[in-house]
Amino acid sequence: MKFYSYILFFLLTSLGFSQAEETFDKANTAYADDQFDQAIQLYNSVLDEGLVSAELYFNLGNAYFKQNDLANAIFHYEKALQYNPADQDIKENLEIANTQTIDKVKEAPESNLKSVMYTITHALKLDSWALVSIILSISFGALMIFYFRSPSAKGKRRNFSFAILFLVLAIASVLFGRFQNQLQESQSFAIVFENQLPAFVEPNPRSDINFELNKGTKVSLGSTFRDYIRIELSDGSKGWVKISAIKKL
Template sequence: MKRFLFIVSVLWSFGLMAQNSVLFDKANTFYNDGKYAEAIDAYNQILDTGKHSAELYFNLGNAHYKLNNIAPSIYFYEKALQLSPNDEDIKNNLSFARNMTIDDIDIIPETGMAKIINSLTHYLSFDGWAKTVVVFVFCFVILFLTYYFAYSTLRKRIAFLASMASLFLFCITLALAFHKYNLDQKDRPAIVFASESKVKSEPNTRSEELFRLHEGTKVQIMDTISDWKKIKLSDGKTGWVTNEDIKAL
């Protein structure tokens, strides 16, 4: 019975992959023909099956951008960038989409060693750093065994130095992996989807209005109370908006 269920599961997975491939080609055809709304519908059908990829989000962002849907285009470009953080095409298109936003918010620049460490940390995803850690552990074990069993003094010396270098790189990449994990845990980005959102001083409609945000602006979610989210901007400003005004990434 278990074997039968396994076979059914495998066949269902292959069938779903084939269906998604057909849908993806169909969506791309719609996009190339200038039928962007139809392309979006087809791409969303793939998302509904639980399939996620940088390419899928990127194409969704492109289709929304063509229709001047500011918030959705930025949202899907950001989703694509989460899965493929070093893709220059995604970065460029995201930059074009951000140029359509109204809000001009300053970014507090990082300086010194913090800038270097964070820049290096964001070069790979957490999974990427974890895989790199495993590679250096494997290299250390192989090189140390080579050192242990080598007869030649020169080979022993080279293997020992190489194994120590692998151990050092293992420690560095392990630290970067944990740092990336901690940054990801604190990173709760969202995109403003409301055409205009009133940012309040407290999580209620009677509180003072601090400022207003417009669609496409990226914020960080700091806290949640009932139907309200506390947000923080890149310039350090904070306030409360209703849940319906933003969409978490």
């Protein structure tokens, strides 16, 4: 009985994926025909099925951008980068969208080491780092076999040197992937979905206003209090805004 249940589950899952793929193709066709409202509706229906990918978020961001909905465009570009941080097309479109936002927030200076580490760890996706570490580990094992079976001392030294190199690279790839994962888990961001959104000194609408934000601005999230959440901009500015005015990435 379990066997037939597994078969039924597999068939239903396959059917769901095929339907989602068909909907995705229809959305792409609608986008190509400049029917952006329909494309957005179809892309979102795929998301509602629980199927996500960098390509889906990227295409949805493009559709919103064509509708001049910068907040949603930036939000979905950022979501696409979470799934594929090395994609240059996503980065370029996100940069273009950010240039059209009202708020121009400068980046706070950071250390060269931190910048280099961020660039390296986000050069590949998490699953790509895992694949690289597996390939390097297998290569290390193969070279160690060649080391023990090599008849000459010169061959042993060469194989051992390469084996150590591949081992170091395998460990490094694991650490880079782990660092990227920890960075994503430790940092929480959101996109602002209101214009002239006041950022208060305290979580109280009667307190002083530090600054105002507009649609499309990316903020870092902190603690919450009732209907307010503490946010921080990339230049270090901080304040409290309404939770309902932002959308968490």
